[in-house]
Amino acid sequence: MKIYVLFDELGRHIEPGGDPEECPVEASPDRLVDGLKRGQEKLRTSSIDDLIGLCDAAGQAWTTPGSEAARMIGSLSIGFLPLWLRRANLEMLVAQAFRGNLKAIDEFVPSGGGNGRRHRAQPRGILVHWVAGNVPLLGMISLIQGLLSKNANLVKVSRQNAGILPYFLEALGKVRYKRPDGAEISGTLLTDAVRAVYMDREDPAATALSTLADVRIAWGGREAVESIMNLPRRFGTEDIVFGPKTSFVVVGADMLANLGEARRVASFVARDTVALGQRGCNSPHTVFVERGGTVTPEVFAGLISEELGRVARPVAPDTAPQEAFQILTWRAEYDMRGHAWYSEGVSWSVFYSEKDCGLASPCYGRTLFVRPVDNVFDVAAFCSVNTQTAGLATGERRLKLAEALTAKGIERCPDVGHMSLYEAPWDGMYPMDRMVRWVSA
């Protein structure tokens, strides 16, 4: 058994672009678990206010112009992370997850039944996170929720981007938060309850991690998630699965009444496409545009291309050669049978054909397929449990359309421009609620 330790109580052992197999090796998870339990005990006895305060301090520090962490966040296009870590956001998220009272993770609070009974949330114990390599942001968000629910967190990172999470853990450990009473606490309060590891997919360590978990949290593609869920586990272990999903945008004709308004919507679509490098399950690949507006779906596709040209980086270094080849094939096809707008290299592409219908198979590389629909409600036919986010630009029909889409399987209907923002519920659940046991007294 070979467990490569990327981050532990001694700090990080890997550079952001480093090779995880050059990190120190453990032959069993025992030492890691012992350290985690000690770290978790400190978390349990801390107040949620202190934990949120530390996250808030990190959010502030990581947006300080010129700071190393801010540069890293910029280079990874995860500017959302420090905003998400701010107090106002986290207090709302924690309160939502804990039945409206964030203190429920600290102590017994009235359960609201009018019978004097009290309830509280107890951490489940050890969370094992399997984090996908495509979006480092989501791994961090998963982990922070594990910490705010006062659990110990063992994070198995993927080989791709293995050094990113340890980098942010180190930065989190360096954060200082001054409490209202003047006492200063260190970010190590959080990071002592975290270990980041890597192991080969075939290594028996994967089974060891699975069987020690009180909660197994899996982010990733279908194959990865299925293989994690097929690992043996203890009876009573909770599973939280964030599997593969696809997302799209719906634009109503009422938002295309004039060129200025249409351009504003197009800029939001472009922003959602570029965020997370279009690799997230919440990244759009198809844009459904309702016919009947002053601006036609085809003209709107052209507007998106102009906006993508503004926001996409000139070179997309994360595009694999095979993806580039697929993009070129789509470009040639649409140049011949429809309309294609694209950058000089393969940094972005927009395709349109009057005859196209349904969800497009993702092509990645900041590629959008714009498809006309007669009525925005026609899009409901394309929704299923495999679809996650529908970014809406549909004016007053927004809630009614959200009813129709969510009834068919869509899980989020944010306004277009906000698709990349992580929020709760996510994939049909309040994740922190699943990381705790509800107990009463």
Added chain:
Amino acid sequence: MVTIDELFRLAPYAAHPGEHYGLLRAAVREAVQHHCGRCPAFDRWYRKQGVDPSAEIRDLADVPFLPVSIFKRMSLESIGEQEVVRVLRSSATSSQSPSRVVLDRVTRDRQMRTLGVLLSALMGPARRPFVVLDAAAVQGADLELSARVAGLRGYLMMASETHYALENQSGSLSLNVEKLAALLEQFQAKQVPVCLIGYTYMLYQYVVAPLVRTGRRLPLPDGSMVLHFGGWKRLAKQAVDRERLNAEVAQVFPMAQTCVRDVYGFTEQLGLIYPDDGRGVRPTPVYSEVIVRDPITLKPVADGAPGLLEFITPLPNSYPGIALLLDDMGRIVSRDQGHDGRYGTRFEVLGRAQGAEIRGCGDTLPEEVYRVRA
């Protein structure tokens, strides 16, 4: 098509690049004008690239290129229906749908002539016995076997006689070692060099591996050659690379490893073949040029750097397959005259372009998710 015909009259590797490039550029320009005039979809695409089809070509790298997989998506034809003499379909082993290209007499004749010239340059002008490392495709043979045998039919123009080394018993292929040994002994006695030919994975799986296992060695007459083609994808899964294959071939058919030649080519530019020198390095003939492009910027890379392979030739008359980008990675090794005295841009094929390592939660879902339901 005066210039194109003139180009195909040249000897394949004799001209210094500086001498024939002008002719190749002019021939490609002639081909571009031909296809733009006869294939509206191609014309539309070509003009979208901002290039005037009638403009002089200063650099072959400036010619707009199509990704080869476009022939899986679109039916692109530069001839009338009545001129079609054959429809070619590529194998669809690594993709869902095969390529489809139509041939007219002009294209077919150019293909056959070019292949003949290139095979003669490889093996000498005299025909020789061919031993096909497959079973004969008798009537009623399964589609895969029929497609394989059709794929090597062109090579058999150099055969004085054709034999098949494998036997097909109820769909299961096996090597009849004794039959092959007896056949090779006959040629050995007459000192007639032979050519063993077949798909790379068939050569290894059905011929070399069984002979290695049993320790059997089958001597070949001097001047014999082993030709294989079709790519390394299946053998890569068995951790068999060129070095190991060549070594084991040379072990079971005692011969110099340089007589084991891997032939690269593809359906969409049939007729043009790129045999290696036994070490994976291949020269381009005067009829085509290779360009290596950066997968992200799509610009040509410096010699030696890896990138996507593009091949440019005026050969196809019936479909616009003149400048095609492949999803194979490669690199240019040299543009100098080779040790064999031949000219041509020398390149290596590095394998199929890689996809994204991990897509995570944005992973591609099953195809049915994207199928529109009525």
